Amino acid sequence: xxxxxxxxxxxxxxxxxxxxxxxxxxxxxxxxxxxxxxxxxxxxxxxxxxxxxxxxxxxxxxxxxxxxxxxxxxxxxxxxxxxxxxxxxxxxxxxxxxxxxxxxxxxxxxxxxxxxxxxxxxxxxxxxxxxxxxxx
Numbered sequence: 778x779x780x781x782x783x784x785x786x787x788x789x790x791x792x793x794x795x796x797x798x799x800x801x802x803x804x805x806x807x808x809x810x811x812x813x814x815x816x817x818x819x820x821x822x823x824x825x826x827x828x829x830x831x832x833x834x835x836x837x838x839x840x841x842x843x844x845x846x847x848x849x850x851x852x853x854x855x856x857x858x859x860x861x862x863x864x865x866x867x868x869x870x871x872x873x874x875x876x877x878x879x880x881x882x883x884x885x886x887x888x889x890x891x892x893x894x895x896x897x898x899x900x901x902x903x904x905x906x907x908x909x910x911x912x913x
Contacts, residue, residue: 807839814844814852815908823904826881827853837865845905853905857886861900867891 803811814836827845834846840860845853864870870886880902888898 803839803842807842810836811838811842811844814838814846815854818850818852818908818910821907821909823906824853825904826877826879827905828879835870837870840864843870851907851909853907855905856903858901858903859899861886861888862898864888864898868897 836844836846838844840862841857843855843857843861843864845855847853861870867890868888869891871889872880872884872886874880874884882902882904884902886900886902887896888900889895890897
């Protein structure tokens with residue numbers, strides 16, 4: 778019995794490790810948009826929270842990747858934990874911040890149908906990876 782529980786725990790840990798390394802599969806159009814946003818920029822140290830003023834320029838790359846532009850020189854990329862199914866088109870991502878008014882890793886975003894006002898899905902934010910032009 779003890780061996781079975783250890784095997785289950787080990788299998789669960791392996792599943793977590795392998796899913797963390799999976800890169801999102803994008804359409805050619807989404808990959809082009811992603812590449813344009815990051816052109817000439819290098820990745821910085823991931824941050825766990827993003828002040829709300831950066832949310833005004835959100836770009837949906839695909840159902841798993843959202844970017845927040847901060848001027849011309851910096852872009853924060855978030856690879857969602859889970860997929861924001863149907864995001865884009867007539868669907869919008871709705872978030873709620875409490876207290877410090879920041880969007881943080883672990884916050885839940887709801888995908889809402891703008892025409893019918895129904896929640897059609899949800900996803901969880903991961904770390905925000907800043908991409909900046911070198912020397913900026």
